[in-house]
Amino acid sequence: MVRLIDVHKTYDNGTKALKGLTLRIDDGEFVFLVGPSGSGKSTVTKMLTAEIRPTEGRVVVNNYTVNNIKSSEIPYLRRTLGVVFQDFRLIDKKSVYENVAFAMRAVGAPQRVIKKRVPYMLDLVGLLHKARRCPNELAGGEQQRVAIARALVNNPSLIIADEPTGNLDPARSLEIMMLLERINSLGTTVLVVTHERELVNRFSKRVVALDGGMIISDRMGGYYQNETARH
């Protein structure tokens, strides 16, 4: 569950990234957060992961209030989230299995649980047969699937995918989106930050469009094309 209530963010250099943003994402939703560069998408993502705090307003993510969250509580907030990045952020010297297992170890999961859970996740993303390979031996789409497995392995209630298809060709991008849709159908809330309008319009999902730090549209279905055409 995500709540942003009248959120403002002004960076130290004076840039006003968010200007009174109000957004609610309920459990089990699939939401596209779209908008051009500088619209405030990254600021929202960073706020949800508690990398930054709002200047004004209130941000609540999975029952943690980001405004006044203690440093010691941040890891526990992040355990309720799974983050997928455009550049995958896999560790090259670790195998696919180790990359996923590493995320479980980092939260103190016991070895016997890791041994059961990691193959299950790799199977879910269709990469169990490549568990012993290193990330640089995989294609871009496969690397992103490993990153998704890693994001999911600690059973988060919200997946934040920040431009997950930015480095992929259209066919692989579609595969990744379908995988995220499948994950959502299993009950995980999914927030996809993107500016790939064609991809957004292929899925009939809720689309929140940002521009200039404000929400300019929040509708069900592929509205992104219409909104950008209008601007």
Add this chain to the structure above:
Amino acid sequence: MKRLDISYFLRQGVGSIFSHGFMSFAAVTVMMACLIITGSFSLVAFNIDHMIAKVESQSEITVYIDEALPTGDAQALKDTIASAANVSKAVFVSKEQALSEFRKELGEDSSLVDGLQDDNPLRNSYRIFIKDVKFYGETVEALKKIPQVASVVSRKDITDRLIKVRSVVNAVSFVLIVMLGTVSLFIISNTVKLATFTRREEIAIMKMVGATNNFIRAPFVVEGFLLGLTSSVTAFFAQWGIYYYLGKTISAGFGLFALVPFSGVSQTAFLFFLASGTFVGTAGSLLAIRKFLNV
């Protein structure tokens, strides 16, 4: 952290030491050198303390007679000296006897005093034994007042000199401990910083998936601790070897200044090395990791 995976931290810490082996080797060597230097100064101070205690426990005073006085006249002073307050016994040592004792002390190098029989530079003296150590100072003063007495060498002079040397050694030791401790801290911190730098992406991912700061810190603390531990143990054995060799050399040369056997200080020395090494190692790694945790 639900439970501590010690074997994971150990694997990561040891792996990190070997992944930048040269830097780890340099850190251990520098730290070892620092520990040996500070250890050596502490051992010197300890030996001086021991020597002071030994000298203080001996109440003997040496009275040198004016060299202008012939040996016979010097010998005749025995009653005057023995009658001084608090003197229990006065033993006359002629300059010939003193030369022969000196020749014995020199052992293999006794040829150095060959030819001095005719022009003996030593003086006639008395060894004074006192009744009560409490009046040591007063006895020395009374002996000094005898006109034919050229000088009185009491153990108090030696202890005073040793105390001065000890304070210098202590001051130097303190400065060295602070200076070399800082150097070791800097070296360890940089070694661990290198490890954190090579693993910065890993750290960022760990933060993102919800690892606590303690979990991220642990492998680096293990690394610093192990580097400190290795330095301490190797420095201890090196110090043992150096001390043993020096002890042999010194006791062969100057019987009076025999060092305290290493077995007498080994436990304290080991604890000192272990505590300083592991403290500096752990503190250095904590300093290094600090800024990488602000993700």
